Amino acid sequence: MSRITGIGLTPFGRLPGLSTLDLMSRAATDALTDAGLERREIDGLITGYSTTHPHLMLSTVFAEHFGLRPAYAHAVQLGGATGFALVMLAHWLVEAGAARRILVVAGENRLSGQSRDAAIQTLAQVGHPTYEVPLGPTIPAYYGLVAARYAHEYGIDDHAELAVLMRANAARTPGAHLTEPITAAMVRDSKPIAAPLRLLDCCPVSDGGAAFVIERADSARPGPSIRGAGQAHTHQHVSAAASLTAFGAGDSAGRALAQAGIGLPDIRYAAIYDSFTITLAILLEEIGLAPRGGAGRLAREGRFSPGGAMPLNTHGGLLSYGHCGVGGAMAHLAEAVRQMRGQAGPRQVAPPSLALLHGDGGVLSSHVSLVLENGR
């Protein structure tokens, strides 16, 4: 079994003057301090990627910069699903005995390190270079297509309550990018971006970094354990998705739960990727945490609030804590660990025994799910 023994999470937002390597270093330093480890005690390193620091070998660039000489290292690229894919890989590497203590780290100055136009243009390139990108779509446009189809099938084009909840959660989280309270009416009245998505349906672009230490279970070193992990990959491009209302999220989560030997009713905390309100609604529904067409209603009824039956992204998620690329979803895991440890301050919920985490990359193309068990 593997345990998460250290977490590092920088503030997200506009952090001028900090590079990708600076942000990775800050998160890594915090994770090592949290784990009570020195650099020399780390024998494995897995990193994500950075759009502002593209490199063929980001893991060894970081190892040299930070002062690590790992016995195992490489980078992983899986879009928004990367963060949890790194953790899943570290889990298996530790289980397999390939490394004993692995540092998982990501960071990017996605907001400050490039112009806003450059960020939007870079991200839009996930579209098909021949059959989609020439038509001028954006990431919100790909998700706008998904949201329109969802509205057509379920008669619901409004997920404002999910944005309101994430903002309220962020207001209690030090380091969150967006903390000004919003209402559902403000979401519905915000600037159109890609119909039916409006500005407040979309996560911000942030600077930030996140890191974890994942190591083989040792009774002397407590921490939440990774009890199950699963993936599913159904397509890359939105034009090639078989359906825009059924993706691989349910398969991925089902594999993770089966591996953990538990069922969805055992889960007490949810950490779900929320690049857009529609992303969060679809993932909650496909995983089975809400009925089809019902995620917004459950949010309105308080089910996903910190005091509800299924607390969700209590740090504010991508929608309000912020989205710095690979580190974005890693903040969801850092928060789940804090909640399990009882270190979430004013947003502390009853420390959950089991949490389900889910990330997606592309246009709901790649899915990674984790089951985390409290090991206090």
Add this chain to the structure above:
Amino acid sequence: MSPDGDPPDWTKGGEGLVLARCRACGGVQYFRRPFCPACGGEDPAVETASGRGTVYAVTVVARAPSPDLQAHAPYGIALVDAEEGFRFMAHCPPEGVAIGDCVRTTFRAFGAGLVPFVTQDVRS
């Protein structure tokens, strides 16, 4: 026909929507590869699609991905299920095209080339 024998294809600057059909299993593909991704059959037959289909999803881009394209905004983008059995992305008017509508395809200049442009098929 172009000099290489393929029918006009908007991805190469021509006014045409092209599909490839597997000679072995009949599988249809829009993202063209020199093989069939379903069965592995090689050298699928290339043909021109009718351009007729049904709108599967539609959005309106208010904020374009680059300053040069912003002049065109707002523009509609649709995913269309072609009658030949493939799905393609096309431009559409920002208003008046809805999911389930039958559409036909023309081509219009956008950015550096031509893109498919679908409008309601009045004959349907």
